[in-house]
Amino acid sequence: MSMNRICLMGRIGRDLELKKTNSGVSVVSFPLAVDRNGKDGGTDWIDVVAWRGTAEVLCNYADKGRMIGVEGRLQMRDWTDKNGNKRRSYEVQADSVYFADNRRSEDNNTAAPQYATEHAAGGFAEVSEDESELPF
Secondary structure: OOOEEEEEEEEEOOOOOOOOOOOOOEEEEEEEEEOOOOOOOOEEEEEEEEEEEHHHHHHHHOHHHHHHEEEEEEEEEEEEEHHHHHHEEEEEEEEEEEEOOOOOOOOOOEEEOOEEEOOOOOOOEEEEOOOOOOOO
16 A cells, blocks of 8 residues: 655745636645754745645635645656756645634635635535534
8 A cells, every 4th residue: 555645834935826727627836835843944845736626715715925734645747848858846736725824804804714625526625713623
């Protein structure tokens, strides 16, 4: 049995921009600033990609600097740059996103959902801070 799971907590590194694939699927990608533990400290910048409902929830409720938790899997992608050089990049494909701070929506002063996750059926679930159980 093999396992590819990754859990991160950090701050969104830039403003989010929801994009659509040619087939209309929502996607957002962004760098996540994750602080290192230990005496040397420092920050790792990790690329994250979220799809469908998770991407939409992020773009509706999160912005640069927002603290979030991400659960997903590490994915390697090979590609060729404009000069013909072979490149490899790593990114986290987000399955679940948790809002780790208490920010309120500026539009209606309501709390953002605390949790968003993709489901096999292609939808997503939201749980507000008032609800005590997460949908897993």
